[in-house]
Amino acid sequence: MNFHIHHPADALRPFVKQYYFWEDNTRGIIQLPQNLFALGDQYMVFILEGKAEIKPVNHKAFTLPAASVLGHLTCACQLQVQGPVKVAVVQLNAYGCHRLLGLDAASFTNYYRNLASIEPPVWNELITALQHITAPKEVEILLDNVCLQALDARNGNLKMVDDMVDYMLIMQGNVEVQELSGRYGLSRPTLERLFSKIVGIPPQLYARMIRYKTALSALRQLNLPEWQTPVATTAYYNQAMFINDYLLFNHETPSYFSPATAATIAHLPVTGSHQVAVAS
Template sequence: MIYEQVSPKKELAHIIKSFWLIDSEGDGTIRQEKIIPDGYPELIFHYGDPYRININGSWELQEKSILAGQIRNYFFLENTGESKMFAIKLQPWIPKELFGAEMPTITDQVIPVQGAMLATLKVVQNIAVSSISFNDKVSQIEDWFDRFVLDKDLSMKYWVVQKMIGEKGSISLKQLQEEYHIGERSLERYFKTYIGLPPKFYARIIRFSYIFQLVQEKEIDWSDIVYRAGYYDQSHFIKNFQEFTGEDPSKYGFSEKNMANFLLKP
């Protein structure tokens, strides 16, 4: 299984978090994968066999081109054959800002790219599913985004979300309000409309995902990780970890080569 992931060029860092690719190299062995929240929506283009998805307790066949909204809990994916995926992990405010996605309606949803969104992204889709190399796909799609955002003015409120991400979720809403001169209700409305989650819940996801970066830095020392990730105590940390993964942190396979760990890499 090939896993590749790269960051965009710095000029697009406020638009794109990363590009990634998964390729099973012709292996069609059926595998069920758990997917864990990381706080980022994604455009995903399948150019192998489709996947089945189980978010709300039932299995459904995915479309080949999809937009994944914010997720609040883990869910499951299962391939139906050979896996070939190219994806763009977007900054959390971008689906609404650039493509008009109604983020509250796609929370815990994976929707097909169709209609006006497909018309906008048709060139990107064609590049993503083509036979050119991963690096060439990235380069050509970066060029497309350069042209697409040339005359677009993004709302500066996304700085609030950037700050929350930069602080690994360990910043109070009061601090954000004071630093960016934004009222409580305005902050709540912005997150609901542009992110699809309340700010407190989004901060919890970002703080949780930071755990995976800390684990990769050195030998696991849970007391140190609990402190550095900003949890009140170990029981608070364990409860949060179990909520987002369904597993105890001491039993979770951080070293396993799977989709969840790959997508949570910093």
């Protein structure tokens, strides 16, 4: 298995977080962890070889097209691919998809949108170019070029939603919609409508995702018997709130929590010794 993490050009930040390139020669079904795609982010996925299927707990499974935008995943999902597999992934922040592609929530079906249906056909051309790479470094160059073209082609107006998202991250999700409404001078219905259009989910749900991810980041530094007691040191007022969100996003009880599990695409269960970085 080869797994590489690349960093985007400075001009693409903060819209683009990371690039990933994954090759695996294993034949047959490869079961992947449900936390392969992190909460609160969207992803452009380019499947160069193999097939990928996603089964959310609350509706039927769907197969990703060769080029797609995926997210926001708001519930536990079972991910599997038919190997051998070769995949390139662009990790976007919460408003990166809208800024680079001009897509809003209404453009998505079952958590994804087929990039082949978006003009110009630069994404299909990117797949062809990625299939002919000879070194992992070429992935970074190709993705940088195409993403920069997409960024320059759009004069995206984020209507202050980018600042709202950044503020919510600074506050670790401890933000009420009423506070955002007063801070940005928008009525609650207007704020919720703009936020949902650009980010793809309501601000209340996004805040819960941030609180949950922040709590997991803190709790996974503890060993299993310890994590149940100091949940109050996180963004949660009590353990019941944490359990409710854990059930929402994982569809299982926190007793399955493992401090070694990182909520990132880079955490893949593999045998043997592999040097794989963990995305920030």
